Amino acid sequence: MTSHSNSPHADHPVNDHQGASGTELVVDIGPIAHGGHFVARHEGRVIFVRHAIPGEKVRIRLTDSGDSSRFWRADVVEVLEASPHRVPHFWKAADSQASWRRGGPPVGGAELGHISLERQRALKAEVLAEQLKRLAGLDLATEVEAVGDHHDDGLGWRTRAGFAVTSKGRLGMHAHRSDVVLPIKEMPLALPGLNDLKLWDLDLSGIARVEVAVPANGSRPLILLAPEEGTSPKRVHSILSQLPPDVSVASFDPSKGEVLQLRGRTWVQESAAGHDYRVTGEGFWQIHKDAPETLVGAVTDYLSRGGYLQPGAAVADLYAGAGLFTAPLADAVGVTGSVLSVEGAPGASRDARKNLHGEAQVEIVQGRVERVLHQSARSFDSVVLDPPRAGAGKAVVKQLMATGPRAIAYVSCDPASFARDLGYFHQGGWRLESLRAFDLYPHTHHLETVGLIVPSA
Structure with a gap:
């Protein structure tokens, strides 16, 4: 087992109290579990580890733990023995090792991006088979x-994305199971049209959440702004003036489900199976x-x-x-x-x-x-x-x-x-x-x- 002093993470604050969040441990990674975690064990305790692959030996950082917890949660901070299915992560902000080297957690939303697509699909098949066996009594692969x-790289498929806003007014995403909002400069899983909006260049101070829908048929995109309590209409219109003129913009209140037109439409037009569909606001698609x-x-x-x-x-x-x-x-x-x-x-x-x-x-x-x-x-x-x-x-x-x-x-x-x-x-x-x-x-x-x-x- 590699000691902390030999680790490239030795400069990071590591809590030596066994089980405290921030503690680093070396573990062997077992099978995938439902929810994007991989199972490891330490002194009899189950740890659900993100950003690992079965068969690897890794250094992990506990992110959710405690002596009374039934299980702990952790992120990989260093790979000591890599799986042959490990690939370079396509997104710097979601790369666990790179993020922890910079001093904090990665964003959520691309938790299997370090695994080859073929192996990702095999692991998902394992999860499905395990759930069917355990909950329905079915042996089925x-x-x-x-x-x-375009399924060679698994990128550029999202027509919708939801974002948080950092305390400095920059577009961001949450770390997994965390209130921490991390700024982002790209969304590689999204259609090019969503990235072309360049929302990360804007000052979004006064906005709590941003939802974006960019229909795959090329019709007019919709940006939904959820203002923080107390944000003035003047501030919202200041943000509106920064947005591309050919994009519909609306404000919305997630708690009430209300969508108010600011510019253009409050809905997008989607297409499938020979039909056109109107989908309003945050409506499901x-x-x-x-x-x-x-x-x-x-x-x-x-x-x-x-x-x-x-x-x-x-x-x-x-x-x-x-x-x-x-x-x-x-x-x-x-x-x-x-x-x-x-x-x-x-x-x-x-x-x-x-x-x-x-x-x-x-x-x-x-x-x-x-x-x-x-x-x-x-x-x-x-x-x-x-x-x-x-x-x-x-x-x-x-x-x-x-x-x-x-x-x-x-x-x-x-x-x-x-x-x-x-x-x-x-x-x-x-x-x-x-x-x-x-x-x-x-x-x-x-x-x-x-x-x-x-x-x-």
Whole structure:
């Protein structure tokens, strides 16, 4: 074990109290865990380490610890024995070793950027398999598929990004699980159009958060500014004057969900599967430029091949957002069929009404999915289920099984909540017929799955 005195980090303040944050230890890295961490152990204690690779020997710095904690968290500060899958990080601000050499943590949002893309996808497949085994009792290996034409470097795919603002008014991002905001000068994961805005050159004093949407179809971008309490309208308009004139700008209050027009539109126009979609403010839209087409294709392929989606069919689109799936479902069932579109967020539901205007076979209902299912008491040939990260949950799964659809296409951005819900379906006599996994978030630990779930009988 390398001593602290030999370490290039010896100049950094290191707390010698065992388990105190800031302590440096040398550990061997074990398997990946859900959430972008890797498992290490020190004197019997589990440590979740970021920026490592299985099989490495590394020096880590404890970032979240204590004698009473069940487990500790840490960052890699030095690689002593490297994995063959380690590559130079593409983003200086997110490079853990370089950041700690400069005296502080890296920004979050690219926690697997030091690993080759092929190995990233294999590790994500391991996480998915482990969650399915532990929470659903399934032994299933699933390849995590690359997406889009330009998947050689995994960069330039984000159409949306959220930023914090430093105390000096500069665009920044948070360190992982931290209130620390670090200034940034680039966002390599984002579309070039987002970087071209050069928001890091502006004085954003008085703004707490900045959200940016740059549609993949090249339509007008939208910048959302969340002013700090007490920021004057004059200050907001001063920032507005610094922004490019061809960009829409709005202010928003995250706590109230209010979006107020400052210039141009309060929404962006997205395109997918032959349809245009209006998405207002912070409204949800898949962030990878190729995600909408990929997911619509996977869902409609599963349902069509099984005969669950055809002219005249009755279909439900639950957690429907602005209608990404609703529009192609309406195309498939035709005027003789029906699509029930359910979304809880009022703004997204209003967008869906605009996006599906003129589709007589579509009924759009704004409300909680469990309440709408309880009140409608309708049966469906098939269901598209695309819940938020927390998943659908036991109550919704039970209600869905009770409505008696022939198939459910479940779209999930979280392997743990997906596997948990799949366990509920299994308990109710349903089974996973097919599963695909997509690498829609390269260089991060996230992945997307589309599963076809059917009654066992």
